Amino acid sequence: MPGDVFETEAWFANLQAHGFERAPHRHWTCPLPVSSGAGVAHLHLMQQAPGEPLAALGNYYSCLYGPVGSAQAVGELSAQQWQAFAKALRQLPGSAVLRLQPLDADSAWLAALQCGLQAAGYWTDRFFCFGNHYQIVPQGGFAVYWQQRPSALRHSVERGRRRLDRAGAWRIDIHTGASTDVDRALAAYQAVYAQSWKPPEPCPGFMPGLVRTAAHEGWLRLGVLWLGEQPLAAQVWLVHGGKANIYKLAYVKGQDRLSPGSVLTAALMAHAMDVDGVREVDYLSGDDAYKRDWMAQRRERVGLVAFDRRRLRGLLAGGRHVTGAWIGRMARLLPVVTKQKDLRASRET
Known part of the structure; x- marks a missing residue:
């Protein structure tokens, strides 16, 4: 293994x-x-x-x-x-x-x-x-997993999709390999991160290096939610050895009403479970309260x-x-x- x-x-x-x-x-x-x-x-x-x-x-x-x-x-x-x-x-x-x-x-x-x-x-x-929240993928994949989630989370994602529909043309791109599109996706991720609530990276070269390494190795799942030509949310997942790792996520500050982060997470979760066929999804480090809605298990x-x-x-x-x-x-x-x-x-x- x-x-x-x-x-x-x-x-x-x-x-x-x-x-x-x-x-x-x-x-x-x-x-x-x-x-x-x-x-x-x-x-x-x-x-x-x-x-x-x-x-x-x-x-x-x-x-x-x-x-x-x-x-x-x-x-x-x-x-x-x-x-x-x-x-x-x-x-x-x-x-x-x-x-x-x-x-x-x-x-x-x-x-x-x-x-x-x-x-x-x-x-x-x-x-x-640190605490580590994770999810063993159930038989039946994303459809079964999604029905097991709290109703508040499912309704939040559904409302976010409806509000995005009313806001204009939106889409989700999921990038998985080395191409010119990855550079565009990386630029979108960096633009979202710069407009998010998160502090600047202490090592600015780390995430670009990781994205390019992951693309080369076949690990990369870089998701971007676009509203028109504006990226609202971006996430970097790393898929390897039957496990999807949710490594970095950010959304544009002030866009909470559209729930772009949750909408994007649901799309990436479906891709990891049903397309990649992973056995486990890992939210990595931290006991943030929102992770309990997405993950059924916790370890240390x-x-x-x-x-x-x-x-x-x-x-x-x-x-x-x-x-x-x-x-x-x-x-x-x-x-x-x-x-x-x-x-x-x-x-x-």
Whole structure:
């Protein structure tokens, strides 16, 4: 089974070329010790600046992180091979502390790596990164999916279509490959984004690079809703390995009455389910309330942090981590305890 789009060489190449405000100090492609004939696989790691921890090659543009290469090869690694890999990581600068995120909490490779790190002398912990809303495509595709959505969402999309009909000639274009039309669609996306409520991209070259990379790789589903010759909404989806990832979306500020974003999302959802035949649609990072209307399932993406107990820097960083985690738990518990005391006091008066 193909890996996730965020676990491909093409993704990491564009991220390195265009996705950092400040380029990482060091970058390593660390091969996993796979068995002969099973394929090849590796992890992209970095040190952002001298003295900083060894970390996953990623940032706010990254919605998932994992090994690049043969899933079969990764799955066949033994506990001893993961331990050997962890020991090899100890030779890299910054490896007294290792930080990887965001990760699929249920992935077998993550559990195996964590065990390998522990066997190699690291103390490990996981932490919450963000909520991830997603939808398993039901039998029957978009028609069945759409009937399962809340009536308020369906009515909002229907009203938006009727209002667009009254506003003038409108259409939706969905671009999927490398052509001159993709450049026009990219220009429309950038025009919509510039007129939306969203802040400017911290790395202006990242999205143009991603759109062109996705077009070349066959991942791209760039949807644009046009009213006449004015683009009102635009979205970038990435389709790979049976999964559609809703990566970027924007609509022109002040056009809420026409619901252009929702109308476009519904059209792209139908395309992904019925034309692309995906098994899953992923809304990626964030617990925004509107995502619950579109997606039936939720999971969490996590981070893994590891501290080398054999080195002073690892011990000190681990101590700070434990202390910070304890303070955080106490801060969350305090309002609950205070509320319980107040309730007891109110019952006694």
